Amino acid sequence: MDITLQAQELHYLTLSQRQYSHEQESMQNPNHHHQQHQITTSQTLESIDPSASGKWAEKLLKECAKAISEKDSGKIHHFLWMLNELASPYGDCDQKLAYYFLQAFFCKATESGERCYKTLISVAEKSHSFESARKVILKFQEVSPWTTFGHVASNGAILEAMDGEAKLHIIDISSTYCTQWPTLLEALATRNDDTPHLRLTVVVTAGTGGSVMKEIGQRMEKFARLMGVPFEFNVVSGFSRLGELKEEDFGVRDDEAVAVNCIGALRKVSVIERSSFIRMLHRLRPKVVTVVEEEADFTSNLDEFIACSEECLRFYSIFFEMLEESFVPTSNERLMLERESSRSILSVLACEGEGGGECERREKGSQWCERLTGDFSPMSFNDDGVDDVKALLRRYRAGWALLPAQGTDASGLYLTWKDEPVVWASAWKPS
Amino acid sequence: MKRSFEMHGTLELIHPSEQWDCAPMSFKAARQYTGVDISDFMEHVARQLSENSENTADGFSMESLSNETFTPSNREYHPRKQARTYYNNSDIDGGNAEELQWINGTQSYDNMINMTKNKSGDHHHHHQNDQQGLSLITLLMECAVAISVDNLEEANKMLLELTQIASPYSASCAERVVAYFAKAMARRVMSSCLGGGTIMYSPLLQTKAILSAFQTFNTISPFIKFAHFTANQAILEAFHQRDRVHIIDLDIMQGLQWPALFHILATRPEGPPHVRMTAMGTSYEALEETGRQLSGFARRLGISFEFHPVGRKPGEVDPAMVQTRRGETIAVHWLQHSLYDAIGVNWKTMRLLEMIAPRVITLVEQEMPPHSGQFLERFVGALHYYSTIFDSLGATLGCEDVNRHKVEHWMLEREINNVLAVGGGEEEMFGGWRTELVRRGFAQVPMSGNSMTQAQLILNMFPAMHGYTIQQGDGTLRLGWKETGLYTASVWTSPRLMR
Numbered sequence: 001m002d003i004t005l006q007a008q009e010l011h012y013l014t015l016s017q018r019q020y021s022h023e024q025e026s027m028q029n030p031n032h033h034h035q036q037h038q039i040t041t042s043q044t045l046e047s048i049d050p051s052a053s054g055k056w057a058e059k060l061l062k063e064c065a066k067a068i069s070e071k072d073s074g075k076i077h078h079f080l081w082m083l084n085e086l087a088s089p090y091g092d093c094d095q096k097l098a099y100y101f102l103q104a105f106f107c108k109a110t111e112s113g114e115r116c117y118k119t120l121i122s123v124a125e126k127s128h129s130f131e132s133a134r135k136v137i138l139k140f141q142e143v144s145p146w147t148t149f150g151h152v153a154s155n156g157a158i159l160e161a162m163d164g165e166a167k168l169h170i171i172d173i174s175s176t177y178c179t180q181w182p183t184l185l186e187a188l189a190t191r192n193d194d195t196p197h198l199r200l201t202v203v204v205t206a207g208t209g210g211s212v213m214k215e216i217g218q219r220m221e222k223f224a225r226l227m228g229v230p231f232e233f234n235v236v237s238g239f240s241r242l243g244e245l246k247e248e249d250f251g252v253r254d255d256e257a258v259a260v261n262c263i264g265a266l267r268k269v270s271v272i273e274r275s276s277f278i279r280m281l282h283r284l285r286p287k288v289v290t291v292v293e294e295e296a297d298f299t300s301n302l303d304e305f306i307a308c309s310e311e312c313l314r315f316y317s318i319f320f321e322m323l324e325e326s327f328v329p330t331s332n333e334r335l336m337l338e339r340e341s342s343r344s345i346l347s348v349l350a351c352e353g354e355g356g357g358e359c360e361r362r363e364k365g366s367q368w369c370e371r372l373t374g375d376f377s378p379m380s381f382n383d384d385g386v387d388d389v390k391a392l393l394r395r396y397r398a399g400w401a402l403l404p405a406q407g408t409d410a411s412g413l414y415l416t417w418k419d420e421p422v423v424w425a426s427a428w429k430p431s
Numbered sequence: 432m433k434r435s436f437e438m439h440g441t442l443e444l445i446h447p448s449e450q451w452d453c454a455p456m457s458f459k460a461a462r463q464y465t466g467v468d469i470s471d472f473m474e475h476v477a478r479q480l481s482e483n484s485e486n487t488a489d490g491f492s493m494e495s496l497s498n499e500t501f502t503p504s505n506r507e508y509h510p511r512k513q514a515r516t517y518y519n520n521s522d523i524d525g526g527n528a529e530e531l532q533w534i535n536g537t538q539s540y541d542n543m544i545n546m547t548k549n550k551s552g553d554h555h556h557h558h559q560n561d562q563q564g565l566s567l568i569t570l571l572m573e574c575a576v577a578i579s580v581d582n583l584e585e586a587n588k589m590l591l592e593l594t595q596i597a598s599p600y601s602a603s604c605a606e607r608v609v610a611y612f613a614k615a616m617a618r619r620v621m622s623s624c625l626g627g628g629t630i631m632y633s634p635l636l637q638t639k640a641i642l643s644a645f646q647t648f649n650t651i652s653p654f655i656k657f658a659h660f661t662a663n664q665a666i667l668e669a670f671h672q673r674d675r676v677h678i679i680d681l682d683i684m685q686g687l688q689w690p691a692l693f694h695i696l697a698t699r700p701e702g703p704p705h706v707r708m709t710a711m712g713t714s715y716e717a718l719e720e721t722g723r724q725l726s727g728f729a730r731r732l733g734i735s736f737e738f739h740p741v742g743r744k745p746g747e748v749d750p751a752m753v754q755t756r757r758g759e760t761i762a763v764h765w766l767q768h769s770l771y772d773a774i775g776v777n778w779k780t781m782r783l784l785e786m787i788a789p790r791v792i793t794l795v796e797q798e799m800p801p802h803s804g805q806f807l808e809r810f811v812g813a814l815h816y817y818s819t820i821f822d823s824l825g826a827t828l829g830c831e832d833v834n835r836h837k838v839e840h841w842m843l844e845r846e847i848n849n850v851l852a853v854g855g856g857e858e859e860m861f862g863g864w865r866t867e868l869v870r871r872g873f874a875q876v877p878m879s880g881n882s883m884t885q886a887q888l889i890l891n892m893f894p895a896m897h898g899y900t901i902q903q904g905d906g907t908l909r910l911g912w913k914e915t916g917l918y919t920a921s922v923w924t925s926p927r928l929m930r
Contacts, residue, residue, distance in 0.1 A: 077625050084621045085632070088614060090599045090840050106621065119588060123595045330600040330831045339595060 056086070057094035058313060061101050065309040068109055076109050089338070093320045100342035101313065104349040108305075113350030120343050130212045132336075137176055139333040143326040145396050149415040150263050150292030150425045151180040152392050156385025157427035158259045159187055161288035165257035166196050171250055171284070173203040173242070174263035178216050182223055189227040197230040201250055204237040205268060213237070243273030247283045258286040266291060267362045271299055274371060282375040282430055289376060289428045295414065295421045296362040298348045305349075312348055315362075316341055322417050326397070365405060365412050365424035376428035378411035389413065564605025567597050571609050571814070574616060579807040583620055590617045599839065604825040607839065608818050615848040629852040632845060634713040634771035641770055642685060644841035647834050649687065652823065653889050653899060654918050657910040658766045659688040660885040661878065661920040662793035666762045667695055668879060669791035669924075673760040676704045679753065679787065681745045681765040681780070682773040683710040686721045688764070690728050697732040707737045709753055713771075715742035746775025750786050761789035767796045767864070769846035781871055788925040792873065794864055795920045798909070799850065801863050806851075813850045816917065817843060823912040826897050865907075865921055872926040877906035882920070886910060 060083055067075035080102065087098035107113040141148050162168050168188075174180065181200065189195055200220065204213055217233045224231030236249055242265065252258055260281055269277045281289055296315035301307035319341060327334035344360040363371075369378070381389075386402070393400045393415075403414040403421060412426030570589055577586035593613035597606050622629040649655040670676050676696075680686070689708070696703045706729065712718045718740035729736035741752050755761060763784060767773075774780050784792065800812040820843065828835040869875070886901050886908055893899065902909040902916055909916040 081622070081625050081627070084618055084625070085636075088840070088844065089594070090610070090614070090844065102621075106624075110624075116591065119591045120595060123592045127596045328831065329833055330836050332598050332600050335598055335600065 055094065057098040057101075058317065060086075060098065061105075061313055062310065064101075064105055065306050068105060069305040080106055080109070089335075093317070093324055096320055096338060097313070097317060100316075100338070100345055101309075101349075103342065104346045105309075107346060107350035113346060113352070117343065117346050117351055120346065124339070124343070130215050133212070134177055136333045136336045137179055139327075139331070140337060141179065143396075144322065145393055145400055145415065146322070146423060147176055147179075147263075148392060149389060149423055151176070151183070152388050153381060153385060153413055153425035154261055154263070154290035154292060154427070155180065155184045155187070156381060156388050157288055157290050157379060158184065158261065160382050160385065161379070161427070161429070162196070162257050162259060164193070165287070166194070167199075167253075167256045168196050169199040169201065169250075169252060169256040169258045171201045171203065171258065171260045171286075172263075173265035174261060175205070176263060177212075178202065178220055180261070180263070181220065185224055185227050185229050185231075189229050195229055197232075198224070199232040199234065199256065201234040201236060203242070203245070203265075204235055205242065210237070241273070242269045243277055245277070245280065247280055250284065252284055258284055260284065260286045260289045262290065263292045264294065266368060267293055268359055270359050271302070271361055278371060278375055285430065287429065288379065289372075290426070291368060291372070291412075291428065292423065292425045293365065293368060294362055295364055295424050297364045297367065299361045299363045299367070302361070309349055312345055316345060318417060318420055318422060322422070325399070365414065365421075365426065366407075366410055368424070368426070369405075369409060369411060372426075372428055373409070375431065377431040379427040379429050380411070381413060381425075381427065386413070561603060561605065564601070564603035564609070567593065567609040568605055568814075571612055571616075572811075574613075575807060575810040578616060578620065579805070579810075583623055586616070586620050587624075590620060600830060600836070602830040604821045605818070607825075607830075608814070608821045611839065611844045611847050612814065612817075612851075614844065615851045618848060619851055629848075631772045631849040631852050632770075634773070637841075638714070638717070640841050641845060644837050645684065645770070646687070648838045648842055651828065651834055651838065652820075653893050654820075654910060655687070655766075656889045656892075657886055658795035658918055658920060659691065660889055661882045661908055662764055662766070662795060663688065663692040663695070664882040664885045665791060665793050665876070665878065665920075665922040666692060666764070668881070669762055670696070670704060670760055672701060674704045675707075675756070675759040677707040677709065677755065677759045677761045679709045679711075679761065679763045679789070681711050681763065682768075683712050683718065683721055685717075686710070686725050688766075689725055693725075693729055693732055693734055697734055703732070703734040705735045705737075707739070707756075707759065709739045709741060711741045711743060711745055711748065713742065713744065713773075715740060718742060744773060744775035745783055746777060746780040748779075748783060750783055753783070753787060755787060761787060761791075763787065763789040763792045765792075765794055765864075767794075769797065769799075769849045770842065771849065777867070781867055784868075784873075785871060785925075788927045790924060791876070792868070792923040792925075793920070794868075794923065795918055796864055798911075798916050798919055802850070809850060813847065815915065817847055819912045819915040819917060823897070823899070827893075865919075868923050873923045874926055875906050876922040876924050878903070878908045878920065878922060882908055 060079060064076065064079035064083065067079055083098050083102040083105075086095065087102050088095040089099045090096075103116070104113075107116045137147070140146065158170065170181075170184075172178070172180075178200075185198070188198060202213065202216070213235045217235065220233050221231060234251070236245070239245060239249075266274065266277070294315070297311055298308055301311060320338065323334050323337060347360045372378075389402055393402060399418050401416045401419070403416050405412045405414060405424075405426075412424050414421040415423040415425070570593060574586050574589040574593065577583075577589065590613055593609060594617055597610035597613055599607050599610040601607055601610075619629045645655075666678070678689070678692075680688075693703075693706070696706065708722075708725065710718055710721060712721075722738040722740055726736055726738055739754070741748060743752070797816065799816045800808050802809070821839070824835050824838065865875075883901070883903065890899050890901065890910075898913045900911050900913060900916075902911065907919050907921040909919045911917045
């Protein structure tokens with residue numbers, strides 16, 4: 001760290017400390033407090049010239065998280081104030097992270113997380129149409145392999161596991177609006193042997209309107225007709241938590257080969273229900289279960305605010321940076337993805353338990369491996385599958401790479417962004 | 432240093448990508464609209480509000496506006512640019528057939544489906560966008576009312592909604608404005624919740640980015656040049672046949688204005704005068720740098736030049752720091768902006784002006800209610816003002832234009848935040864600079880025909896079909912967009928001078 005930076009940091013910390021002692025003294029006089037607060041804060045802010053020292057958001061947010069877990073009201077006020085001055089959802093990464101984490105921290109400190117989350121969700125639902133949501137997904141897939149990685153890997157595993165089967169039933173628990181399936185349908189249609197019959201059952205979590213699924217279903221049916229694949233489309237909805245689902249809900253038939261496709265699905269299951277959910281999947285007697293999850297851990301640190309916020313910050317810094325480098329600066333789609341992330345951040349940091357609606361408690365690949373082992377054993381991706389993924393990555397900008405899971409109990413494939421594992425894809429068969 | 436009187440390059444027109452569409456929201460006060468610029472709407476609202484100004488904040492009701500059918504004046508309706516899919520395949524590797532199939536898999540699926548659908552025309556899209564934008568403005572105003580009566584909870588709820596929906600990259604100017612205003616109001620509400628008032632941003636915060644955005648604004652918009660050139664013209668006239676001149680710039684920033692004046696002074700038939708410049712600003716290092724640049728420039732033109740930096744705001748300056756010499760002709764210049772508080776204490780600045788007794792004061796002001804007014808009044812004035820600027824930018828630059836975004840985010844967002852901030856307003860009603868100057872006995876000098884010519888020449892540098900308008904009245908020159916005046920230039924002289 002260069003000297004100017006160190007000096008700035010010292011300056012900033014000294015001022016902060018001076019301000020704290022001021023606050024102790026002036027507790028009796030609220031007006032004086034405010035004035036001092038303002039003057040000192042603006043001096044402090046100047047010493048953080050964001051154009052000079054990058055990554056100021058990380059430092060400030062960490063200090064703020066510490067203050068919140070220590071319940072130090074004066075410090076909390078101070079840091080929230082500073083974040084409020086510097087943050088903007090329309091600026092650079094630091095400004096964005098500051099803005100969205102500020103919201104989460106504020107809700108945490110004022111215990112208004114659930115209320116805020118509910119409002120945000122209802123606003124998002126009201127303002128998103130099928131068209132707009134689909135546009136975001138497609139644009140994201142165009143500029144980044146973040147979601148397509150999992151699709152390609154899973155399709156490869158599914159095709160391998162279902163080779164030779166005449167009747168396929170894919171149970172799809174994901175939120176990418178069936179953008180995964182056209183390629184699979186094409187592959188099925190161009191197989192050397194007879195084209196199998198495909199049933200696709202899509203599990204719809206709360207928030208996706210009925211009209212959306214109808215639209216998707218019609219499109220899929222049309223496409224399958226064009227491909228010449230006998231096709232059936234079903235929707236499972238009407239439940240409030242994924243953990244409520246039972247094997248009967250899927251209508252699995254005896255003569256079918258079942259594949260369960262979980263893309264970002266397991267993290268949506270309440271933490272306490274995860275084991276039983278996996279057992280339920282086992283009872284479906286699937287030929288293969290594909291699991292794709294983002295590489296972050298918001299579960300093991302459920303009760304440790306500092307650890308959880310640091311992990312949140314680590315993950316979303318990478319994600320936001322990736323978004324910034326993948327999209328044009330004025331992209332509406334990127335803005336939607338950032339706002340979606342902000343709801344996740346709020347849910348993880350400011351909502352108690354899972355009362356805040358959809359769970360977003362991610363776990364890392366190694367943690368999912370532990371959960372799945374026992375009921376399931378890992379299937380490795382065949383060479384063709386891996387080649388497909390490699391080919392996929394080549395069509396995006398530099399920075400993306402493939403990393404097989406290492407270690408004895410580890411399995412699956414990681415997508416890495418600038419050498420950081422970000423998405424984990426795996427395939428499992430019942431043991 | 433870049434010479435500010437150079438012609439700027441032709442503006443590049445960039446086609447916007449497909450419109451961002453969201454389902455229109457329903458609001459209490461529905462408005463009848465055809466697609467018009469939001470500046471028209473704001474004119475209408477501003478008029479309504481000034482008529483209702485006797486009402487206290489409690490009595491202010493949106494319902495009084497809700498049943499109005501606003502008919503736009505007979506002005507040309509500017510169709511938005513053709514929406515065109517801007518994404519192209521060029522950065523995807525040609526690769527082998529297998530790879531292409533993967534991409535085509537999703538895309539052809541998409542295309543096939545879309546071909547069977549009836550895509551709505553661009554005009555309809557545009558109309559829908561404006562509806563959306565104007566609905567957002569309505570909600571924004573309701574939110575401002577909530578803030579003005581300290582109903583922070585209600586305001587917060589509305590802001591949660593606004594900040595989730597409005598996008599600053601939208602094709603709709605109204606929506607862009609709402610995005611930034613909502614963000615500024617959220618900052619203010621958050622500050623209040625944290626138990627304090629909001630203050631204006633410090634001039635030392637993120638300076639480089641701000642100044643760069645200011646320069647970009649100077650390139651894509653005529654307002655700054657208008658300010659510079661009309662002021663320079665008045666100063667030139669005041670310096671007629673004077674050999675010792677002293678220019679005092681109350682907030683010099685990077686001194687973009689002065690090279691043009693130096694050039695003209697250097698080519699005077701009677702030869703250049705000796706030029707002294709006193710420059711005020713908050714960062715001494717920045718002032719020194721500006722001084723270096725200007726000195727170099729003056730030297731190259733053969734002008735004998737002295738530069739005095741004063742690292743203070745004019746309202747904080749000890750008058751002794753500003754040295755005036757006998758026999759020199761003094762010009763004081765001030766271009767108002769809201770990037771930060773450049774002046775400090777208003778009445779002290781006035782007193783400084785009285786003491787200096789300049790031959791000419793060139794003043795360029797933003798047409799907004801003074802900072803010490805009521806929040807709601809300031810809000811409406813600011814909304815009107817900035818909507819107009821956003822409209823003017825949107826008329827020439829596409830919604831994806833990076834320069835436009837830079838100006839909107841770094842400059843205009845900063846100004847909006849400052850204008851909506853509390854503070855600085857401990858002063859008694861300060862009725863605006865022109866009013867104060869009159870009150871203190873300064874005499875207004877009508878803007879000359881030459882200044883008008885200068886203004887016209889500047890506008891000719893920008894594509895003629897766009898709606899910039901110059902208005903003349905009360906001895907001032909005002910540059911605006913369509914019917915809304917934005918920057919007003921006026922010239923004053925000190926009452927103590929006999930000449």
